Amino acid sequence: MKQTLLLFLCSIVSVYAQENGAVLGHITSEGAPLAYVNVYLENTSIGTTTNEDGQFKIENIPYGTHTIVASFTGFKTKRQTINLNKPSISVLFDLNENESLDEIVVSGTLKPVSRKDSPVPVEVYSPAFLKKNPTPNIFDALQNVNGVRPQLNCNVCNTGDIHINGLEGPYTLVLIDGMPIVSGLSTVYGLSGIPNALIEQIEIIKGPASSLYGSEAVGGLINVITKSAENTSKFSADAFLTSWGELNVDLGYKANIGEKTAMLLGVNYYNYNNPIDNNNDNFTDVTLQNRVSLFQKWNFKRSSNKAFSLAGRAFYEDRWGGEMQWNPSYRGGNEVYGESIYTKRFELLGNYELPVSENIVLQFSYTNHDQNSVYGDVPYLAQQRIGFSQLTWYKTLNTHDLLFGAATKYTYYDDNTPATRQADEVVIPSLFIQDNITINNNNTLLLGSRLDYDSRHGIIFTPRVAYRFKSDSESIFRINAGTGFRVVNLFTEEHAALTGSRDVIIENELKPERSYNINLNYLKTFYTKQHQIITVDASAWYTYFTNVILPDYDTNPNQIIYDNLDGYAVTTGVSANIDMMFTNGLKVMLGATYQDVSKTEAGITQDQILTENFSGTWSISYTFYNPKIAIDYTGNIYGPMRLPLLGDLDPREPYSPVWSIQNIQATYAFSNFELYGGIKNLLNWTPNKGNPFIIARANDPFDKDVEFDNDGNVIATPDNPYALTFDPSYVYAPNQGRRIFLGLRYRLN
Structure with a gap:
């Protein structure tokens, strides 16, 4: 047995x-x-x-x-x-070494080309970059891009814009799939609610791009490219929660409808409903938000194999900040101060390649933005509609890669403020042409020009030239020069006019701004014998502005004065990115920028307000392969910037200190899941440190106890020794301290 x-x-x-x-x-x-x-x-x-x-x-x-x-x-x-x-x-x-310049980019020339072949330098950021420091929106994700800084413009409602190379947000054009549906009023809102799981890549151009994109692309552009429904996972989910009570959920779903149609659905939900006042000024440190966004994209297969896609997004957000005891019953009153913003917007964009033998593409977009806001007892009701269509014809003749284009942009803007006496409605038609000339294998020359017609300003001409020299397959030198212009939509650009007691003063009829720019770029990739890869991307630039419009906070502390500068403004600087990949799983990305942004008027040169003279970013990642655990340490550092004070008696610091936000994260991958968690703002740094207060007169937000003289100037009193009015515009950095986060991702291919 x-x-x-x-x-x-x-x-x-x-x-x-x-x-x-x-x-x-x-x-x-x-x-x-x-x-x-x-x-x-x-x-x-x-x-x-x-x-x-x-x-x-x-x-x-x-x-x-x-x-x-x-x-x-x-x-x-x-x-x-x-x-x-x-x-x-x-x-x-x-294994073959992964060519870091093989990404396909479209932003530099409006045509898909290899990044290394583009005569215009384009920086590319993939979803892997976004995962190193997970954020609830693209606005926050850009904080670790060298030379790019998300700027908060209000301590209470946390609206903001994107600075590139020190230039204010209105100089940055934000695109989604190449369509300019994010601008003016909708910049900060348009960058929220796009599920990170649906992003294919983010392309960034630093420097004027008006010859291709028209107004607002004076300082640069950010193009958020979403995934094709045909080339993404069947289902994806990503959710994280922070110790402050923030919840962010991203969902993605793909379905094939018949043999010729693929649909991609994305959902983003963000909720933060936990008032916190760590600096004890009785105001919320971070704006409370409840946001939902639905994104849908359709790709259609045609018998001709020509492209056809449609996409749309619906967005709703309820955000508020203010005194800790505020609730919706106080909305619009003068008892408890709060800034409450209801935002509704929808977007539609499409891409259709015409059924002809030539390569002719029609692109179109439309966005409708409705905002119902109150800032204390001041209502702000605004609507913005932007329609855009563009027809491009690509033609290759021998060594000439030609692009002909015609575009029309319709903009409607109206609000209930004195700055907009009547609705601003304008149609701007445009014509542009571009010739990308291949001289030989190592030399490429790009010539381009654009004509825009604005009934208020006439014809605006913007030429550009770009030259690329490739000494070998891994060394590229580029030089770009051109002009840019910006037609100003004044009120949407200055949120401080709403959130404080300053009056908006427009001295004269405002003329379009013009810029003249030159940019040098050198890119080199090194491959060592130990199979390490080091990429160096360095740039130097100089931009000269005429007719520049900057808010004047200094002449009268109770006013924001706008006029075309009787002089000029200059931004110049250098930046460098170094990417290093080692065979032991270590990857290091370092970036540094030094810049000088100033304005000169009546022979006096002054630093531009809210602009740092140096900044740096880094990302250090290490992967353990068994088990597969990745560690990401990311951060940024910024130099001093001039801040808006309310007068000579204002006790707050006139310049910000050197400050840094640093984060660390660990990610464990198993099967189709990724479990991640870490700490944001490791140093627990907030801008109130070193200052007696951040928000002026937080104890009297309706200025009930402020006394004025006959000229409207504030009088210093025992209750108001610094002669201040309520003002939350003294802001340059997030006011959110250290917090722990934990999240989970799932992907079904």
């Missing part, structure tokens, strides 16, 4: 052993062994890493067909399908 039982157990062990085997392998690159390569069975947690000789062994693999994946930072991922039907088999991988 014992012998029978022993034979039975041995047979079970034998059968079990025969049903499992091992994979032995060797991984190289150009014949040299690669150490620390991540090797695993696709869609499982079974895997290992290569040793110093590039060898690996995965055991206890069930018999059958499997896909072996070899993945390594800096190299293109490879897959190999095997049929394991014996105790062990051997495989060989030879």
Whole structure:
């Protein structure tokens, strides 16, 4: 009996052993062994890493067909399908280095080209970059992009804009899939509510791009490109919660409807409903928000294989900030101060390639933005509608890659303020042409020009020229020069006019701003013998502005005065990005910018307000491959910037200190899940440190106890020794301290 039982157990062990085997392998690159390569069975947690000789062994693999994946930072991922039907088999991988300049970009020339072939320098940021520091919106995600700074413009409602190379937000054009649906009133809101899971990449151009995109692209542009419905996961989910009570949820779903239609649905929900006052001024440190956004994109397959897609987004947000005891019953009254903003907007955009033999594409977009706001007892009711259509014709003749375009932009804006006596409605038609000339394999010249007609200002001409020289496959030198212009929509650009007691003064009829720019760029990629990759991307720029319109906070502390500058403004600087990828799983991204942004009037030169003279960003990531855990340490640092004071007696610091926001995160990947968590604002830095207060007269937000003289100037009294009025515009950084976050991602391919 014992012998029978022993034979039975041995047979079970034998059968079990025969049903499992091992994979032995060797991984190289150009014949040299690669150490620390991540090797695993696709869609499982079974895997290992290569040793110093590039060898690996995965055991206890069930018999059958499997896909072996070899993945390594800096190299293109490879897959190999095997049929394991014996105790062990051997495989060989030879990985190719991942060309960091192979990304396809469209923002520089309006045509898909390899990043290294674009005569205009374009920076590209992938979803992997966004994951290093998860945020509830793109606005916050840009804080770790070198030379780009999300600027808060109000301590109470936390609205803001995007600064590029020190220029104010109105100089930055924000696009979604190449369409200018985010501008003016809707900038900060348009950058919220786009699910990060649906973003293919973010392209950033620093410097004027008005010859292709018209007004608002004076300082640069940000193009948020969403994924195609055909090339994304079937389902994705990403949710995180912070110790402050913030909840953010992103959902993505793809469905094929018939054989020729693919639909992509995205949902973003954000909620923060936990008033916190850590600086004890009786005002919320962070605006409370309840936001939902629905995004849908349709891709249609046509028999001609020409492109056709439609996308739309609906957005609703209820945000408020103010005194801690505020609730909606106080909305619009003068008992308890609050800033309450109800925002409704929808967007539609499309891309249609005409059914003709030539490459002619029609693009169009429309956005409707409705805002119902109150700032204390001041109502602000505004509507903005933007319609845009563009027809482009791409034609190649010998060495000339030609682009002809015609565009029309319709803008409608109206509000209930004295600054807008009647609705602003204008149609601006445009014509543009571009010739990208291939001189030889190493030299490319781009010539472009644009004509815009504005009934208020006449014809506006904006030319540009770009030259690219490639000394070898990894060294690229670019020079860009051109002009830019900006037609001003005044009131939407200065939120401080609403949130305090300053009056808006318009001295004269405002003329369009003009800029003249030159930009030098050098990009070099180094490949070491140890298979390390180092990329250096350095730029220097100079921009000269005429007719510049800047808010004057200094002449009269109780006013914001607007006029065309009787002089000029200049921004000049240098920046550099260094990306390093090491074979041991370490990746380092460093960025630094030094800039001088000033205005000169009546022979007096002064630093531009709310502009830092230096900044830096970094991202340090390390991946452990077994188990697969990634550590990300990200941060930024900013130099001093001049701040808006209310007068000579104002005790707040006239310049901000050097400040830094730093974050750390750990991510554990298993199966189709990613569990992540960490700490934001490790240093617990907030702008109230070193200042007696941030919000002026927070104890008297309706200025009930402020005394004025006959000229309207504030009188210093025992209750108001600094002669101040209520003003929350002294803001340059987030007022949110340290917090812990925890999140989970899921992806079904």
